[in-house]
Amino acid sequence: MKNTSLIGKLISHREWLLAGIIALMLVGVGSTAPFFISPGNLAEVFDDTAILIMLACAQMLVILTRCIDLSVASNIAFTGMCVALINVAYPDTPALVTLIMSIGIGGVLGAFNGILVWLVGIPSIVVTLGTMSIYRGFVFLLSGGEWVNAHEMTPQFLALPRATFLDLTVLSWIAIAVTIIMLVFTRFTKTGLSIFAVGGNPKAAVYSGLNVGKYQFITFCISGAVAGMCGYLWVSRYAVAYVEVAVAFELQVVAACVIGGISIAGGIGTIWGAALGAIFLGLINNALPVIGISPFWQLAISGLVIVLAVIINSRSEKRGGRRILREAHR
Amino acid sequence: MNRPVLELRNISKTFPGVKALDGVELQLYPGQVTALIGENGAGKSTLVKVLTGIYAPDGGDILIDDKPVTMQAATDAKRHGISAIHQEAVMFDELTVTENIFINNQSRNMFGLLDWKLMRTRAKTLLEYLDVNIDPDLPLRELSVAHKHLVSFAAALSINSNIVIMDEPTASLSHHEIQELYRLVRRLRDEGKAILFISHKFDEIFEICDRYTVFRDGQFVGAGEISDVTQDDLVAMMVGRTVNQIYPKIETEIGDTVMSVNGLSHPTEFDDIDFNLRKGEILGFYGLVGAGRSEVMQALFGLTRTSSGSMNLNDKPFKPRNPGDAIDQGLVYVPEDRQHQGTILTLPIFQNITLPQLGGLSRSGFIDMAREYDVARKYATRLQLKAASLSENVENLSGGNQQKVVIGKWLATNPNVIIVDEPTKGIDIGSKAAVHKFMGELVAQGLSVIMVSSELPEIMGMADRVIVMHEGRIVARFDRDDMTAEAIVTAATGAS
Structure with a gap:
């Protein structure tokens, strides 16, 4: 039975629903605080959300394969500390090289998660719960608990994410580029398609000659690499590296995916959904203080939205029976 | 060549x-x-x-x-x-x-x-x-x-x-x-x-x-x-x-109607299901995979809601809202997919057998392990379960023995109607014979059995009557005396 009701149509086009809610929120907040929807402020909000968008897109790939990566925030802290210390030790390192190094370091951390999941066969939630603590512990070992502050970092190191181009920061442009690359990756590459397949029906994937574990490994590598890159961007944007950088941020990342309609059961989701979910959370975080809602309410509202999103998801994923009768009658 | x-x-x-x-x-x-x-x-x-x-x-x-x-x-x-x-x-x-x-x-x-x-x-x-x-x-x-x-x-x-x-x-x-x-x-x-x-x-x-x-x-x-x-x-x-050798049908005295189902329908899965089940009878349900047989059985067991129709069990209206209801009123369902629906593989045999009746085996919320063991031992013996000990986890048993645990688990609730869905699917010949023999003993003791099976020899060997389903509807009924393989298969494929 096709959903013919308005609600049914809206839910089946979840990205549009989410985009509509985001637009409504902008209109609502804009009517009480017009400056909020000025292009300059929106660019700032986007800049503030850029890291969440990239992480949500990468996390989506992991979730599509029926896994989860809880170690991304620790990966950010570790990679961020690594590149900050390298910058202190070798101030001449060009920012672009730093960026590439951060992708590499993060990718290695992700690959370690992936190998434990693929070859050792440990459930991803256990693996990444463990590495979440391990990677965070490494930050302490590296830094001895010390902070790396802005004055120790070189101007080039700090400038990269803040530089602007066409009124948007480089950080924002990187997020846009990552989103577009992910869109192409999920839609137009064999690996992208296979990721959907192994999560949607692992058994059928084996019959089709797809190695489920290998694709899970690949998504962990991608998630790690993106997190590593975000580590550099985070540390340079906030101009400080310390042990507690991005603590508990993985929960926001997973929440963005859930809000964006990515099925925790695997196989269902779009990059648009993940990106919009992240933008939605970013907007809430930025808009609520503007309209004078206390930070405590912010947490509760974010939580409420996540629960609502899960309810909507589970409704729309509920499939009808096998439809044995030729003509269904009500 | x-x-x-x-x-x-x-x-x-x-x-x-x-x-x-x-x-x-x-x-x-x-x-x-x-x-x-x-x-x-x-x-x-x-x-x-x-x-x-x-x-x-x-x-x-x-x-x-x-x-x-x-x-x-x-x-x-x-x-x-x-x-x-x-x-x-x-x-x-x-x-x-x-x-x-x-x-x-x-x-x-x-x-x-x-x-x-x-x-x-x-x-x-x-x-x-x-x-x-x-x-x-x-x-x-x-x-x-x-x-x-x-x-x-x-x-x-x-x-x-x-x-x-x-x-x-x-x-x-x-x-x-x-x-x-x-x-x-x-x-x-x-x-x-x-x-x-x-x-x-x-x-x-x-x-x-x-x-x-x-x-x-x-x-x-x-x-x-x-x-x-x-x-x-x-x-x-x-x-x-020959077929007769594999299916030692025990002739039983068939009694009064135990259960009747009238016009049972579901919006998308089955329509207008009518049948009676008598005491001491094995009623076979045959059909191709996806004919809607398991869906009907799940409705009888209170797992799915029906849109219309009525049921009677033991002369009382029977309208189970959930499996717990059905079990309380004496109807149990042994599902097809043992591994997923029938047993909890990581629990020991005795806990699996007593799972549906833990309420009756506990005192002020604490389980009486000795009684639990007694019940489990009784049914394990009746079913000739082969296991090193009743504390062994079900996952270590062979397919046939797992099936025995599932059946034992439901028998222990003392039902009067037992539905078995593909009872011998995927188990070896020896275990098959034990399951068949056991089903014969059940009806001899006055139980009624509904047996869903896609194996024609099993249906023809065991059932007293056969109902054939096709695309969610009953298309034919046969008594033991007038069932032929050709007629049953023809009906099941929807050919007229």
Whole structure:
């Protein structure tokens, strides 16, 4: 039975629903605080959300394969500390090289998660719960608990994410580029398609000659690499590296995916959904203080939205029976 | 005779406790359809999995064009030009038709990216070749079972294979769709492909197959030309014994009506189900896979809601809101899928047996372990359960013994109606006989049994009456005296 009701149509086009809610929120907040929807402020909000968008897109790939990566925030802290210390030790390192190094370091951390999941066969939630603590512990070992502050970092190191181009920061442009690359990756590459397949029906994937574990490994590598890159961007944007950088941020990342309609059961989701979910959370975080809602309410509202999103998801994923009768009658 | 394109020699495959294939052989010739025949559990599906690289054989040789090959993964099968249409729908519901067809065989454009335009056109061509009107952009979940099947055909054909394996391709198809399928098989044969056709329906074997190979209990029994044998020859090879020997039907006194079902309907799964069940009776439900039998049983057990109809159990209206209700009123359901629905594999035997009646075995919320053990021991003895101890986890038992635990678990609740869904699916011959004997004893003690089975000999051997379902409706009823295999199968396939 096709959903013919308005609600049914809206839910089946979840990205549009989410985009509509985001637009409504902008209109609502804009009517009480017009400056909020000025292009300059929106660019700032986007800049503030850029890291969440990239992480949500990468996390989506992991979730599509029926896994989860809880170690991304620790990966950010570790990679961020690594590149900050390298910058202190070798101030001449060009920012672009730093960026590439951060992708590499993060990718290695992700690959370690992936190998434990693929070859050792440990459930991803256990693996990444463990590495979440391990990677965070490494930050302490590296830094001895010390902070790396802005004055120790070189101007080039700090400038990269803040530089602007066409009124948007480089950080924002990187997020846009990552989103577009992910869109192409999920839609137009064999690996992208296979990721959907192994999560949607692992058994059928084996019959089709797809190695489920290998694709899970690949998504962990991608998630790690993106997190590593975000580590550099985070540390340079906030101009400080310390042990507690991005603590508990993985929960926001997973929440963005859930809000964006990515099925925790695997196989269902779009990059648009993940990106919009992240933008939605970013907007809430930025808009609520503007309209004078206390930070405590912010947490509760974010939580409420996540629960609502899960309810909507589970409704729309509920499939009808096998439809044995030729003509269904009500 | 030309040379075989594929030859298997002395292939063996052992699973814990079961020798699934024991030195079997098989030859496939180009331009010929070879039937692989055998009872459930004869090793047909295991052979398909060996041929498609899902299972690695423990021993033996696979030769393609006289050259030995190894099959490590499904991609090897594809490389050697073998494609398979599996019995179970192993496809991706959330992906589109085109994506399903080309899941492991994509076309790319000059940038190395997937060329969906080209694949869509190729999908259309393939579907046209199959003479079916399916929108290649639809998600697979929106298609009917038969159309899903045809998409899996298209996927198999998208690989330019010389060897096509069809594992019970007609199991879920209607009469008309089966005729279409035959046409297709003949066309592939005429194009010179070697086809392995797995089936246990004799009419179709004699209709479209050129050769046969028979397996029994994982062993090779014989092979040859279809034109040289009769149906009786094949049956004799398949079973190696007569039906009466396997099914020791115990004659019982059949009493009054225990349960009646009137006009039971569901919006999408079944319609207008009417039947009575009498004391001491085994009522068989036969039908093809997907005919709606299990769905009806789940409704009787309170697992699914019905849209209309009424039920009576023991002269009282019976309207279970959940399985707990049904159990309290004396109706239990032994599901088909033991591993997922029947037992908790990681719990010991005794806890599995007592699970549905823990309330009665506890005092002020604490479980009385001694009584729990007593109950479990009683039913384990009655069922001749083979296990080192009752504290052993169910996952360590063989399939047949797991089935006994499931049955024991429900018997321990003292039901008067017991529904068994495919009671002997996937268990070895010895355990089958024990389950059948036990069912006979149950009805002799005054219980009533509803037995859902897709195995015709089991239905004919065990049931006092048979109800045949097709596409969610009851299409025929037979008494023990007037049931014939032909009539039952004809009704089940929807032919009139």
